Amino acid sequence: MYRLFHRDGIPATDDLSSATGAAVQVILPGDAPIARQAPVFFAVDPRVVDTPREHDVRSGATGTTRLAPSFLVALPHGAILTEGFLVADQDNRILSDSFRAFGSLARYGFEEHPDRVFSSALPESAERPGTHLVVGIQTNLNYFHWLLEALPRLWLAQRQGLAADATIWLPPLRPWMDQMLNALPPIGRIATQGDSVTRCERLLMPARGLANIHTFSAHAFAMADDIRDRYATKTRSGRRFFISRSTASSRKLTNEAAVMAIAAEHGFEPIEPQYLSFREQVELFSGADAIAGPLGAGLANAVFMHPGSAFIEIAPEGREGDATLFANLAHHRQLDYFAAVGPTVADDPRPIDRREFAIDVEIMRDLFAQLD
Template sequence: MRVPPKLHFLQPDQLKLVSDWKYLAEGSHRRCLLLEAVARDLPRIPSFRLGRRPVPRRPLRVTGSAVHHSVLHNAMVIGRGVVADAEGGLLIDSVSGLGKGADNNLAAHVAAVGLVWRENVLCTPAWCRGPPVAHIREPLFHLLNGRDQNYTHFLFEVLPKLAFRQAMPAPRPRLLVSAAVARSFGWLFSALGVGEDEMLVAPEAGWLRVDEIHVAGEPGWQHQGVMRALRDLVAGETPVDRARIYIRRIGTKAWARPLLNETAVIERLVARGFRIIVPESLPREEQMAVMRSADVIAGVYGGGLLNSLFCPPGTKVLSLTSTGYWRSSLDSAANSLDLRVVEVVGDCFLARHDPNNSAFVLDLDALDAACDALDL
């Protein structure tokens, strides 16, 4: 068995639709519809920019794709985690974002997952044209992603799929993860009740032959049941005495969306009872315990703040962001996870080389107004 030199997209709706786990696993090229497509209006979270008056914002319309659980037998895992059948049909649900990019900048999307787009033809990379580096005969559950070394993208695009694997009847297939995930996020799987013996680390080069692989699409944060199921996997009770926490970013993370007047912001928040934590300075287990103990979590928008996924229902979230980095994820989280979210939007100094991570400054009156809106 070798990877065909030319590949093509295999859409989930080309697979046979079944409604039962048993029948799904018994045949290849089958799928279960896990979640219907959603399109609904979410009220935007309160937002402050200048002074004490909230910024008027239109209701946010959230659209989430239908999510399928698919299975392929005698399959290949190539590139940075793309699943293909023996004829070179790529099951695009396996890599978040690739399907969404099919009509826009496809070359960049396929390059991100280690494939080649040449003269309008999707090709196998040269380093994948030899024999497989391994033949995996046990069932696997696909949990790879081209950008899964980034914690924020991992939380958005990869981790929610775990809820589907946890819903499968025992014995469940092992998780196929990258070396980067096993190295960086093994603590997170442990906190979610997934042991090392339940994971198989994919080789960093070459391709795999797999007898049976399960693939779930990306639910994102729009689907309430998935997000609540993930939160429910986190062990531990909510403490009676809960804290107000400001997450401070240091090192290389401080260069991404740096808050230029952070010292003044911290002074205002400390006066309201916040304590400052630097997640990287704490053991991983303690980081999770901090999230569970929070009554309020504040910080610059990013992976640290998105750990609010693991906070108890009713936790207040103060999101600090900029006009150059407005994202809707916390709007969805507020709806899905019963969080109370307010944001402060600062003026941004756009950097040409990386607009997403440009420096910004917060208006302190707007910060005070946001705190008052959260009853802090």
């Protein structure tokens, strides 16, 4: 049986390297909500089901954002539960900071009982000696989440001098994931988490770069700056890119060709980041004056842009938690944010977050005209 607990219940320390009990080190405390900068341009397609709701959620006067705290937790005899990298202490309490949503627990076989007690058939395992560091998350195979949620964990531990002697726990790496990992300082011992339990003599869990689906941690942006400084020159290219989702398996923009043609009139070049190396993506996007594209992981590359660049998001209606994700990113990276929301395809049987959608071309004409 498992219960939940939170890092706030763990004693604070200034030095995790010598901590022998459960301890937490807060590197940056985070901040209170502040007013998010207003979009330079925002429009909702009149065919959207609930136009007032889209305005309120995305560009309302009361819209706020904040940065979550950056911290590291040390657990003696801690455990990594499943390939979802849930973390538990020696008393079988799941650290709530090790996942973003309670749905993650159900996804990995945990059945909820009253009073936030969870059960699972996970077997125990022999304890591994030494210090171990959790890097993996629940959404490793998404470009955005691997870059801005998982890798900042490793970067933070490295900056605090806690990664050199640790075994680094990662998911099986695809080539693009490995390329991104190599943008950070080299690591030594690597281990791959399976679908069971890994008990560790000493387990370190750094904060994710994304505390929830719309709240970033400061160390995610600091890591992005380090990568940009390593891979890209400070010279701006002045180029503009339109990120295509024409080959995506979901959330395609059905009239992307028409929108792209309008963008081309304003100097935008089509680009499909998934066919570029990670280094090439950093180089291109860090020098860009503007990027545009449908909601998708490719927009994560906006994190490498310089302040004052333009970031254009074309989004489908009905988004919930991540409706302000990229607006928040633009705010904290000091980018000029433009957005348009369009209707999803009514007869698409998939969940609303996977459906194809469209956008009124006249709205897009007005939007791109704002750049000139």
